[in-house]
Amino acid sequence: MKKIIIGGTASLLGIGIAVGTYLFETAPSTHLPSEIGTPPEQKSPPENDDTLQPIESNGPIGYALAGELKITYDDGEHWSRVPVGIESLFAGEYNGQENELIEHSFYLSDDRSAFLYVEGADNQRVKLLYSLDRGDTWKVADIDGTIAPRFRKVDFLNEADGYVVYTGERTMSSEATKVFLTHDGGESWKEVPHPDHYRLLYDGNFIDEKTGFLSYGILNPEEPDLYVTQDGGQSWVSASIEIPDEYHLIFTTAETPYIEGNDLVLLVNQGSSGDYKGGKVKGKFISEDNGLSWSFQHEVYADE
């Protein structure tokens, strides 16, 4: 009996080993589908004006960075050199790539080209280099000193009025906000008061010479934090945004308001980590009191 058990078991082991080895050797490879990537095409700086490609082109108007800053008003046919050092355009608290200008740090239109830059190493000053003749002659406007900018934005509302918003002196989650207005086409700039608020600025704008907005909170915001002025920056109040309960903690970051037809519109997005509907929708709000209070309209898709 003992011999039958041991002999039988040994025979089964032998057969099992033979079959198992065969199955193991002939089993299909477990390799995953290939994810081998091809390196993205590298951007190399153009070598001469013939090969320059306008960036951020607004119709035929655009700029190029190729060791120096140049602008074109005819879709790259002719280029004008902008007399400012590249490093001045990226100075301050900026750690991004330097193959394109910092978003909002310049203004290009048919009748005006303007670039914010920072002059000086120790005693830094924020300045605006601008041209009213498509780059033939340039002027410099002194805006402010002492703090190196993080966020920076320049925009013009018409021939005379414009604004510069910038922030600096950032510590962990707070920083100072500075707001400047011009009413003479950029020649002189005057600082106006800003909200007594020190969160990190998300964005800011003016929609006319009196009405402006500053939106705060870029680190894990829980609700929009929008300030509004209706007297050219002399006083600021916190705007009331009625977030429906179902969108609480979803729509968290107010973008800058804009005029759409007869409405003043505000889009509130989901912040950098929002994933409601894939993070692709924003809340659309309307104000009927020039930005003081906002009521929810509906969801819109990001590219709507």
Added chain:
Amino acid sequence: MQMNKRKQVMGWCCFALSVILFLFQGLYLILHLRWRVEYADNRLFYLMTIFIVVCATVALIVLMDLKKNGKSLLLVIAIVIILLHGVLSFRHSRAVRELVSLSPDWKTYFVLKQDRLSGKTDYYRPYYGPFVQAKVTLPFSMKGDAKIKWIEDDIVAATYHAEDGSIHQFIGTFGDRGQGSSYTNVALSIQGTWKGEDFILTSTTEGLTVKHGDEVERFSWENIVQFGTLAVVLTENDEARWTVALGGDFISHENDPAPPSGSIYLYEAIDGSTEPVPLTLSSP
């Protein structure tokens, strides 16, 4: 008589061991064929089979009253099977390079398996005991060996070259140290300036900057690749430059206004032996 009894016990032990290992091997085959589970090192299959054959042979010789010819035949069969599995194991080694690295606390391990012919390399997650399952294919075909470095007990960096000679890093992370319910953005959770040895790492909303001596490297978001919830690799021109990993004592304070605390590690993507540099927060 005493001697005979001891031999009998040894024979039965070998017999039992061979049966248990045989059943284990059977279980593995089912897992392998049905769910693509593999041994961390596939050569374990051949080794285990050889061990089963040795145990079964000893058991048969001791427990069965075999004649001389029977014993010889048994030994010949056993040697043939052992040699066959030795050859198969060698052949497997030539086709697949298997890289297994045990974590410093011996609680987990990191497995890469490379098809030597194509260079295609798969990363395997530990499944249970010695069993692993293929998780992801490395983004670049691996040329030669990978340099494995455990940065923490749950973070390991594999530095390797692609076919075109470019250098890359793949980071294995094991667990998220938290509740596992939320996703953590590593680069955002280390906002501030970190210092250690001759290195300064700055993380802002625009990206990360690494300063070493006079050399400054800036990495924007599109050049920061996150692995799990514990590490990011900073890339430049589609090559790895640095790995930034969260130290075991790192606390992000994501849900309160306090700055992050603890340490992070900066590990350079180069050949040769380099050590991860610990950094601590100098200004939030």
